[in-house]
Amino acid sequence: MNMYLPEGEYKVLGQDVLNIAGDFASIEDCIRKGTITEGRCILCDSGHNLIVDLGFIKGIIPRNEGAIGIENGTTRDIALISRVNKPVAFKITELTRDENGKPVALLSRRMAQEECYSSYIAKFATGDIIDAKVTHMEQFGAFVDIGCGISSLIPIDLISVSRISHPSDRFVIGQNIKAVVKTIEHDKITLSHKELLGTWQENADLFSVGETVTGIVRSIENYGIFVELTPNLAGLAELKDNIKVNSRVSVYIKAIIPEKMKVKLIIVDSFNEDIPEKPCSYDYNITSGSLSSWKYSTDSSEKVVMTCF
Secondary structure, eight states: OOOOOOTTSSOBTTTTSOSSTTOHHHHHHHHHHTOEEEEEEEEEOTTOOEEEEOSSSEEEEOGGGSSTTTTTTSSOTHHHHTTTTSEEEEEEEEEEEOTTSOEEEEEEHHHHHHHHHHHTGGGOOTTBEEEEEEEEEETTEEEEEEETTEEEEEEGGGTOSSOOSSGGGTOOTTOEEEEEEEEEETTEEEEEOGGGGOOHHHHHTTOOTTOEEEEEEEEEETTEEEEEEETTEEEEEOOOTTOOTTOEEEEEEEEEEGGGTEEEEEEEEEEOSOOOOOOSOOOOSOOSSBOSEEEOSOTTOSSOOEEEO
């Protein structure tokens, strides 16, 4: 069982770790055992020290303990500023008192990240399936927490086979997902997601010719309209007026052609209201282990689409 989790998934100090408010013995036990726990950051002060709510006492993460790379400049201070009102994972290093004599706990997020990296992330190999948590999104991809706030990127073209205009078409912030380690270069890890969502045939088997189903318009070309049926399966419909990208449509399945990996559709109706927020979980075809390769295309197709790890 993996001990190293994304921030927001650890036990919260003051609730689960401590049995009762004011239990200093539990804090001392965390110090002695080197336990990784977490709390909510309530303030980043002018010196970029993080103040953490521990319930009955204040916790302080000094700036140079805020993240791997902060001290040598390889990690920017925005990584600290952006933690306000969010959970942070840490180790408790010392129980002391402030200038007013009040008890305060000194914390280190850096130490938690270093242990997570050396004991967990450093052992990753390409093809490994891991847990991750979506933290923020840019046009080019989704950033995810792979453990203790350590970030990795899923490029937009690796999120799904069906093309999307933005990662928010697939994910929501805070969503727990599975991902595959795609590349490891100089400690920089890039992930993929599409391999876990099923092959062309696995997705096509969910549908039958003659059915009318719901889809999402992903692009409109001069030769037809691409409608997404699942994240890893899109079909081509004939052109029709008053259709908008990202609108929801009902489509009649005219043909499913495995040897050409094509689904022919006819748009029956369109619904231009906003697409509802995405579900916070996927029904992954693969959830654990490691992949050496993954073939999306069918055995009868002349075109081979696959990923090698």
